[in-house]
Amino acid sequence: MRDVAIIGIGLMKWGELWEKSIRDIAVEAALNCLDDAGVDRVDAMTIGTMSSGLFTGQEHLSSVVADYLGKKFIPATRVESACASGGLAVRTAFLEVASGMSDYVLAVGVEKMTDVSGEEATYALATAADQEYEAFHGVTFPGLYAMMARAHMEKYGTTREQLAEVAVKNHRNGSLNPNAQFPFKVTREQVMASTMVADPLRLLDCSPITDGAAAVLLAPADEARKLDKTPVVITGVGHATDSISLCGRSSLTRLDVVAKAAEAALKMAGKTIKDVSFAEVHDCFTIAELIVMESLGIVPEGQAGPAVLDGMTALDGSFPINPSGGLKSKGHPVGATGVAQICEAVTQLRGEAGERQIKDAKVALTQNMGGSGGSSVVHILEVR
Amino acid sequence: MMQVARHWREIPRRYRMEAGKCKKCGKIFFPGRLVCSQCGSREFETIRLSGKGTLATFTITRVAPAGFGDQVPYAVGIVELDEGIRVMGQITDCNPELLKIGDRMITKFRRINEEGKTGIIMYGYKFVPDEGV
Numbered sequence: 001m002r003d004v005a006i007i008g009i010g011l012m013k014w015g016e017l018w019e020k021s022i023r024d025i026a027v028e029a030a031l032n033c034l035d036d037a038g039v040d041r042v043d044a045m046t047i048g049t050m051s052s053g054l055f056t057g058q059e060h061l062s063s064v065v066a067d068y069l070g071k072k073f074i075p076a077t078r079v080e081s082a083c084a085s086g087g088l089a090v091r092t093a094f095l096e097v098a099s100g101m102s103d104y105v106l107a108v109g110v111e112k113m114t115d116v117s118g119e120e121a122t123y124a125l126a127t128a129a130d131q132e133y134e135a136f137h138g139v140t141f142p143g144l145y146a147m148m149a150r151a152h153m154e155k156y157g158t159t160r161e162q163l164a165e166v167a168v169k170n171h172r173n174g175s176l177n178p179n180a181q182f183p184f185k186v187t188r189e190q191v192m193a194s195t196m197v198a199d200p201l202r203l204l205d206c207s208p209i210t211d212g213a214a215a216v217l218l219a220p221a222d223e224a225r226k227l228d229k230t231p232v233v234i235t236g237v238g239h240a241t242d243s244i245s246l247c248g249r250s251s252l253t254r255l256d257v258v259a260k261a262a263e264a265a266l267k268m269a270g271k272t273i274k275d276v277s278f279a280e281v282h283d284c285f286t287i288a289e290l291i292v293m294e295s296l297g298i299v300p301e302g303q304a305g306p307a308v309l310d311g312m313t314a315l316d317g318s319f320p321i322n323p324s325g326g327l328k329s330k331g332h333p334v335g336a337t338g339v340a341q342i343c344e345a346v347t348q349l350r351g352e353a354g355e356r357q358i359k360d361a362k363v364a365l366t367q368n369m370g371g372s373g374g375s376s377v378v379h380i381l382e383v384r
Numbered sequence: 385m386m387q388v389a390r391h392w393r394e395i396p397r398r399y400r401m402e403a404g405k406c407k408k409c410g411k412i413f414f415p416g417r418l419v420c421s422q423c424g425s426r427e428f429e430t431i432r433l434s435g436k437g438t439l440a441t442f443t444i445t446r447v448a449p450a451g452f453g454d455q456v457p458y459a460v461g462i463v464e465l466d467e468g469i470r471v472m473g474q475i476t477d478c479n480p481e482l483l484k485i486g487d488r489m490i491t492k493f494r495r496i497n498e499e500g501k502t503g504i505i506m507y508g509y510k511f512v513p514d515e516g517v
Binding site for chain 2: 122123135136147196197246
């Protein structure tokens, strides 16, 4: 396998983008990516979208985006793994470059979620859960994570304040990110007084409905080193699956799928979690960030809540998490999230994150999750 | 709207809680499946779950997906059945605010949902607190 580097990243302002279609936003991020790389060459493309069909009625998106990007006839592949579709698009592009099949491969993540009503969006998201044995009973995604939260609170004494602090910290980081959907700070009191969605999770525990896209351009590391940009190498890739139904898994308070994906990625990179400088993780709900921290081995099980309250995961903490603002503040266009996590990791490793720059950022970990833990994709990135 | 067969084929699970028990290692699967994830065996016997168990966790849904809007607020929980497997379902016939992890639950046959005014009415199991325990 060849070493693979990221030579370009492309983001855009996320939000409720009424005037833009799914093809507009995918192409906008892709063009920003090619501009960042200073390269106008795409040999192949992968595109991650969870459900362009249910959200916009448009399937066959790989060809639409290739055409509108002005790259007609390139091989373009759509991949799907619920909210981990973006991470999977990057992994798929990585494999294509590493194998020698193609040199310049663009990975795009996109979701256009506001073309349907809130109720329909909730339904579309719930298709990532078990249709016959979870969604059938009227459970929602906030509901699934709420059940994990309640079990975690019961088992470890995790508190409402600790959950709220995840949102406070991520909004503080997001307030420094001009591309974030909600780039403002919130207080612990505001989180704890926000509308109840699924007990014990409130509105400000939840990531929002977002339109957005992100893109990264991958190339062989040897080629990347000839270019002007600091080459960021993907040194580890991990991908795992588990039962998509929460009640079918071995634990309600741990995400084995995250542990498995991280184990594979760290092993490939020849690293342990202690070597990692910071992480972008899948905080679709505040409880998710706590359980992911524990499943990655950043803290022992049950210790994530107190660690967040102590400031361990703040920008200036010993293990910063979600410097971008996370899904919570930056927004969560489901198919785009995994690609945007990589964009933030690259921005930090290049030292281009401005006010939210993490000191001595050497090794980054990104963790993208599908559903309530039915799949996860982990990447390790380093400057080399 | 889905074809009737989509719901009809689930009747053994939804109405009678039929599960598959591995003939080799004894692991129970609900719903049943073709291969045992624990031992790899492909031989199963069909058993009926007791529907009795302990509440492992729950939530009160206040923002519902399409088709459930008229039911809010409603409780959904995961019950660890006495057979040792977990099943998800709504919890009904109770004040959801009073539910606690560890509560004993039994199963009742209830209407789950309907596909609009002229569509299929779907039935299945729901959990109810077992005050008798």
